[in-house]
Amino acid sequence: MNETTSATGQQHPIGLYLKIWLLLFVLSAFSYMVDYFQLQGLLRWGLILFFMMLKAGLIVAVFMHMAWERLALIYAITLPPLALLVLVGLMWSEAGHTFLTRTLFFR
């Protein structure tokens, strides 16, 4: 990790990319297996999210080179999407309210 990586472009060995590629294949196979074996309940949601986050993290960190970028760029890009969690929280409670009124008036 030296200061000039970004300026001269990010040069990483092909071997690293191939390893990540293989890992993404395996993780995708695992998440497909979750559905194939019809796992249910908390185990299902947990595994789906776990494999999803691992895959997303590998793509962003290695394929998109985020792991080697400057902190200033890393935080400018990765922090703002957290605001979406606020939206998710708001809409989740809104959806619960809508569901409740629907069961009261439309069933």
Next chain:
Amino acid sequence: MTSTSSPNDWRGFVDDWSGDKEAFRAVPWGKAMMWIFLLSDTFIFGSFLTGYMTVRASTTVAWPNPSEVFALTVAGVHVPLLLIAIMTFVLITSSGTMAMAVNCGYRRDRRNAALLMVLTALLGAMFVGMQAFEWSKLIEDGVRPWGNPMGAAQFGSAFFMITGFHGLHVSIGVVYLLIVAFKVNRGDYERRGYQIVEITGLYWHFVDLVWVFIFAFFYLW
């Protein structure tokens, strides 16, 4: 002024942002702009997926089981989500070839960089082709944006909106890749350097990244 700070500690972080000049020091302009575009795209897809969550959580009608809706029967065997799994592997493979193209570009091996980008574009086109097949199968099964025979009416609108917007991104990416591959091959970047391949790669990996979330939330959930 700030030559002593390291780029990867808090001192460097504060110095970069308080330097009263470009914040993303030593980051090529095109790359910073692509990242900011992708950030805005994150909000678009994030909002779509949140909207999908909202309609799915608020409907009193049962949600169609994606595992069943997207199942295929191959040689008499019923396989759940088969096409989606293949599409996922095709897209991951295209991300792999894209990463290798970036590597070739920086090694100034422009023939192979262009070749790998064309291969990436072909895999992307293959993905869109399979998506077209999936859409026609669902339309044949009676799935519409306003209703379907399997359950909650919102299934169709969420499906067509989210996968349609993602498919559009893949299609645009294929065109983008082919244009850049053509220019790389022609030697347009011999003097300016090959950051363009990495920047194009950022867009392409993002499309793969979005698919990871769609796969998890729409097809597996």
